[in-house]
Amino acid sequence: MKQFDKSIQIPIYLNQPESLRSALQQYQQHLTAGTAFNKHQFDIEFVAREEDGTRRLQFQDIESEHWRKLAYLSYRKGPESWTFKKDETIADDDEFYVSEAILFAIALQHESVLDELVNTAEAIVAYARKYNDTSAMWTDDMRVFGAEALFLLGCHDSQYLTLLAQFFIPYWDDEHAGGYSDYLAYFVHQHGWSRDVINAYIWCDNGAVRYQMFGNEWESDTHYQPLGDYLKANPEEYSWFKQALTKRLLTSPKMLYCEDSDFDNADPVLDFYLTLLPEEGDPFNEEDQEAHRQQHFITASLEDEALDLQQQIKAQTDKPLVCYATGNFYQEEYWDNDTTGQHLRNVKPLILALPQGDMVWQHIIDGSQPATVEALTEIPLIELAQRHAPAFYQQLSDDLLGTHNNQDIAPELGPLLYELLDEMYCDDEDAEVLADIMPSSSQQQRGEQVLRLLDVFYRLLGQRELGSFLPVRLIENYELLDTRAYFNRYSQASAEDQDKLIHAHLLNDIGHTFCDMDELLCHENLEEARELFSEHPELTNPAIWPKDNDTFAIGQYALMALLLHDAYKNNATNSNSKKLAAEFASTKPWQAMLDYLRENLDILGQGIFDQQGMTATQVEQLSDYFTADEPQLTQPQVIELFQQYAHREEVVRGPLNMNQFNQQQIGYHFLSDHDDNYQRCLLICFWLLKAPKDCAFKQQAKRLWQLMVALAPVRVTRLVSQAYSTNGYHVEFDDGADALEHYRIRMLDAGIDRAYLQAFQVSQCRLNNYDGPEEYEEWLDKFAHIDSDDQSVFGPLQRRDAEALHQGLRYINESTKTEFYRRLLLKYPRFSELYQQELNTDLPQALLRSIQLSLNTMKWEDFNATLTDEFSTEFVELNDERLALKPHQVSEQFRTLKDLSPLDIDWQSLWLLQDSGDHWEIIGGSEKPAKALNQIGGFVLLVNNEVNSDQLLQRCYELSDRDFRSQQLLDQIMSYLQGDADYQTTLAMSKQYLHGEYLKVQAPDYRLNGLDTLIWLLDDTRRDRLTKLLLNVNYRGFKLFERNLVGQLLDQQVREGKLSLLKRLALDDDEDDYQEQATAQFLIWIHELGVCYEHILLYCIKHSHLQACQLWVLALTRTDELKKVAKFLRADNRTRLMEMLAEHPEAHAYMVNFAKDKSRAVRDVVGRFHQM
Incomplete structure (x- = not known):
């Protein structure tokens, strides 16, 4: 099938x-x-x-x-x-x-x-x-x-076109189900704008489909006369259109796009009007959309005519003109149903449909009818559910893959029923809700009910084995049965075979924990394994462990390594220990570790980019390094292979690929893959370091361990430490003694430098923990010993640790390092000069990232005009007849200019051709041509033979190359910050080079620095200059302070002695109690800096819930600046401004200045409140 x-x-x-x-x-x-x-x-x-x-x-x-x-x-x-x-x-x-x-x-x-x-x-x-x-x-x-x-x-019959129109729902997948708009467009071409066709338009709630009845997707050109133009030319039809639209909305409200659409502020009539005419601008540009709304239609603007009609329709009904699809709520009810008892109610009809079903259900409740269950025989479960329990059938069919016979269902019964079982095995509070369908008086009784329900399913499925999930649920999670009792109840195996089943279950259970590569191992998992093998030492024999294709999994090798580690550490080796050691004496585990890694290496002939990567010889050499006693390659040579060919876990933003942690430590994907990480392989090497010197495999373990530490010391520390953590999500220990043992003994003995260990510990401090602030302050105090002159026994040791911490901080997340210095300077301002060393690197790096992410492409018209003016170039198409008169030759000094985009079309090529007398010399272009230009396509800049080609090509490079322009702007801004360049020149250059609407000033990733991370660590002069510049380049510059105003206020209070450092560390940077004060202080500061009023006004509108912003706007009304400044705003923000003023009676009179605003929404607000 x-x-x-x-x-x-x-x-x-x-x-x-x-x-x-x-x-x-x-x-x-x-x-x-x-x-x-x-x-x-x-x-x-x-x-x-x-x-x-x-x-x-x-x-x-x-x-x-x-x-x-x-x-x-x-x-x-x-x-x-x-x-x-x-x-x-x-x-x-x-x-x-x-x-x-x-x-x-x-x-x-x-x-x-x-x-x-x-x-x-x-x-x-x-x-x-x-x-x-x-x-x-x-x-x-x-x-x-x-x-x-x-x-x-x-x-x-075209009267039925309304059915086709209604079929095109608003939430239509245009990407995967595109092309269906051709259907209604076909009838427009067949019938013209007949009333049946117009009626189809009126009944279609999908705006894109309506528009494409005459227009082309994302384009302003049309394939038929727009309906709006037809209505303009036929006034009587426009009258009928308004009547038909009114009738439609009174009969059936317009369906909204999805359940997240704004119900209260929907304008359904405006939606229909906006698709009457072609869209001339960018459909995602608010200014272009505002122009589209304000264009004149018949008697007024498109927006005004639509909203006037909408008001008339609303006056005729008390019902809404829009609605949500009811099915959205049904899906929500099905997928997000948290109603206690729903799963029981879904399955009850299935039980009642059985022979003596009422008695079977009663037996599940109280155990009073065991004979009814014993009499049950196998029944095709999926067919029974389909006939009698549709909701339960829906769940089964959605969760099952492939065929649906009992043989397939039995091993999957645990996953299929886990929500039902959890619902039944509930606490006393939820049990009260279930009393009407499954009464119980205790947790014990509910456990018995769970087992009796499973008894029923066990018999319906032909008493087959029920898979590995269910015993884990019943034995470990619910603790309703021990292992033997489970198999006595849900297995037909003999006593001898049951022993094997029990062993298999125990090994599968612990094996699943260690082999589930989606989850990091933690302390609880190690203790679970130790407890199991302590109770069942016979299971330490690897000969009875399950294999897949006669091969152990990486997780099983990790479990073996743990058992060997403990045996060596406790001097408790036995015959099974020797068998475990024999596994590592072979090449299989080491080869498996490499094979597990291979998916994260570029190898020639493999993967998507199969034309690049490691050669077969290099792969063989790497395999040798993992498996041989004396490998051919040295560690530096292997590290070079990894740096060149290992997949990176990078932060990718637009044109930038950045190390995800910092510039000192590469982020390797195999160490960061949340679904398939390398933790088990690291632990194998780490645990086998405890092996005696005469163990053949110890050198391999040590060699690979040292390799991994050299590649990514902090990341390796993180993954290994997680295995000893009492928290499953980050590294945490029950007490300081455990942490000391782990870092100062276990990890230090394994060769991790104390610099990395201390910095990693800083990164793991949780300020929201009870003792988090105290622990963090201790680290600040430890760092402060770096300039101590203490000559006691402990003085040199403390300085050594402080210096190591100073170095190690450069290897943790950039943002975590910066936060540490910010807090350090609060307690120890004397380290400001020391931090400048870090800032001198971090600031240009963060600024360059912002520039590269915000850089615009030089407009073609400016690029072409500059070259025409300076070098007399001429822009022509490839079919220009002059190009065919002489042959073309590629210059030996051809220069590739990768960022050239003729006519602002980034996929078109541009070639620079110089007249060399008897031929055209191709001196530069988007790429070096491998064949004739007319076979490649693109455009040409013609240059006469008197032009110095080197100067021309260098100028093209300077005008177009992203890296050059980014560095040029960085140098300009850094000079400005140092006082060596003036503000106006820097502002003009920034506006020219940066795409204001996409200005990026925040950190590109939570682990990295951004200008917003560093702004408050600058000295006052540079902070003022950078703030004034970026907030005047574009409003988006305000994102510099989107998340840090309150934090800065709290820091200021610490410096002023109004707040203790401990209390500051315990407070979040977005504490609501300080928001007003922080915002008021911020507005005063940027006002004094000379930030343009237009941008400050927009900031205040977007934060209109704050009194400080309201007061600033009210102050503008008193100086009569507001009307002039508000011209900068889009219509939606002018509307919000009016609503803001309307909350203050003293501003109502001023609102009359906007009574003739071009936006209908603005005028409506003014009209509504000005009368107050």
């Missing part, structure tokens, strides 16, 4: 109206009941009934040539290129699912069936609009159900 084959077949007798009617009625019933789909995939196929059975419907079954052509047409439109030949037969194994449209085409030949066709079409539309999501409508991987059938009905 193929992926999209349909399990429900509805047979029809061709051209028998009653048979067609019956099939259509069955289809309606499935749509209404929700059974037409399986896992949101259309599951019905109509088939032809014949004497010897059934067959797939064919286009040839449509007798009418007219309807057969239209049926073909319906499939040539839509999301895919239809390649089905006209007379081709659809074979049984063809993945063509066209029976729905063929059925409609056949039925449309019979007038007597039309009423049932319409009923079916309405059911199709109802289903689509119920869920408002194409994810619930797929018939295969390219097409949705229903569209072709509705298209054919519209071809029969």
Whole structure:
């Protein structure tokens, strides 16, 4: 059975109206009941009934040539290129699912069936609009159900086009289900703007589909006269349009895009008006959209006419004009249902449908009817659920993969029922809610009810083995049974075989923990393993451990290494220890560690970029390093291979790839993969360091351990330390003694430098822990010993540790390092000069990142004008006749200019051709041409032979190269910050080079520094200069202070002695109690700096909930500056400004200045409040 084959077949007798009617009625019933789909995939196929059975419907079954052509047409439109030949037969194994449209085409030949066709079409539309999501409508991987059938009905009579229009729901997947807008556009071209077609427009709630009835997606050009232009030219039709739209919205509200759409502020009529005319600008640019709304329509602006009509419609009803799709809430109820007892209520009908079902249910409750359960025999569970418990069946069918027979269900029963079992084994509070369906008086009784329910399923499934999940749930999580009791109850094995099953269960259980590479091992897992093998020492024999293809998994090798580590440490080796050691004496575990790593290496001939990577010789050498006693390569040589070929875990933002931690330590993917990390491999090496010197494998373990430490010392520390942590998410110890033992003994003995260990400990301090602030302050005090002159016994040791911490801080996350220095300077301001060493590196680095992420491309017209002015270049197309008069030669000094973009089209090439007398010399371009230019395409800049080509190419480089321009601006801003460049020149250059709307001043990742991280660590002069510059370049410069104003205020209070450092460390940087004071202080400061009022006003509007912002705006009204400054604002922000002023009676009079604003929304607010 193929992926999209349909399990429900509805047979029809061709051209028998009653048979067609019956099939259509069955289809309606499935749509209404929700059974037409399986896992949101259309599951019905109509088939032809014949004497010897059934067959797939064919286009040839449509007798009418007219309807057969239209049926073909319906499939040539839509999301895919239809390649089905006209007379081709659809074979049984063809993945063509066209029976729905063929059925409609056949039925449309019979007038007597039309009423049932319409009923079916309405059911199709109802289903689509119920869920408002194409994810619930797929018939295969390219097409949705229903569209072709509705298209054919519209071809029969255009009055039914409203059904097709309604089918195009707002939440339509344009990317994967594109092309369907062709359907309504077809009828526009067939009928013009007839009233039936206009009515289809009115009933279509998908704005993109409405627009594409005459327009092209994302473009302003059209393929037919826009409806708006038609209405302008036909006033009587515009009157009818408004009446029809009014009737539609009073009859059926417009459906919103999704449940997150703003219900209260929706403007449905405006939505319909905005798609009447072509969009000339960027659909995602608010200014362009504002211009589109304000264009004149018939009697007023598009927006005004729409909102006037909307007011009239609202006056005729007390019901909303918009709605959500009801299916959204049904899905929410199904997937996010937290109603206690729902799972029990879903399964109860299944139990009641069994023989003596009432008594079986009673037995589950109180254990009073054991004979009823003992009498149960195997029953196909999925079929029973489908017939009698649809909600439970839905859950099973969604969770199961492949076939659904009992043999497949039995091993998956635990995962299938875990929510139900958790619901039953609840606490006393939830048990009260369950009392009506599953009464109980204690936790013990509820545990017995769980077991009795499982007894029922065990028998229904033929008393098969129930998989590995369920025993873990019952034995370890619920503690209802011990291991032997579980297998006595849920296994038919003999006593001897049960012992094997018990051992297998125990090994599988601990093996799953160690082999689940999605989760990091922690202290609890190690103790669980130690306890298990202490109770069952016979299980330490690897000969009885399960294997996959005769091979142990990496997690199993890690478990072996732990057992050996403990045996060596406690001097408790035995015969099984020797067997475990023998496993590591072979090359298998070491090769497995390399194989596990290979997926994270670039290797020639493998992966997506198979033309680059390690050669076969290098792979063999790396394998030798992992497995041989005396490898060919040295550690530095292997590190070079990793640096060159290992996949990076980097922060990728636009054109930048940045180390995710800092500039000192590369982020390797194999050490950071959350789904498949290398922790187990590190632990194998780490634990085997305890092996005696004469162990053959100790040198391999030590060699690989030292390699990993050299590659990423802090990351290795993190992964190994996690295995000893009492917290599963970050490294934490129960007390200081445990932490001291781990870092000062365990990790230091393993060769991790104290610099990395101390810095890592700083990074793991949690200020929200009870003793977090005290612990953090201790680290500040430890660092302070770096300049101590203490000559006692402890003085040199403390200085050594402080110096090591100073060095180690450069290897942890940049942001964590910067936070440490920020707090250090609060307690020990004397270290400000020492921190300048860090800041001298961090500031240019953060500033350069911001520039590179915000850099715009020089506009082509400016680039071309500059070269024309300076070098007399001429811009031509490749078909210019002069280019064909002389041959082209690539210059030996050809220069690649990678960032050239002719006409601002980044995928087009540009070539620089210099007239060299008898030929054209190709001196530079986007890439070195490997063939004739006319075969490559692009544009040309012609240069005469008098121009110095080197100077021209250098100028092109300076004007276009991103790296050059970024460095140029960085140098300018750094000079400005030092007082060596003036503000106006720097501001002008910044505005020219930076894309203001995309100005990036915040850290590109939480682990890295950003200008917002560093701004408060600058001296006052540089901070003032940088703030004034960035806040005047663009409003987005205010993001510099989006998350740190309160933190700065709190820091200031510490410096002023108003707040203790300990209390400051315990406070968050976004404490609400300090927000007003911080904002008021901030506004005074930037006002005095000379930040432009337009940007400050926008900031205040976006933070209008703060009194400080309201007061600043009110102050502008008193100086009459507000009206002039507000011109900078978009319409939505001017509206918010009016709402802000309306909250203050003293500002109502001033609002009259905006009574004639071009935005209807602004005028409405003024009109509403100015009358107060």
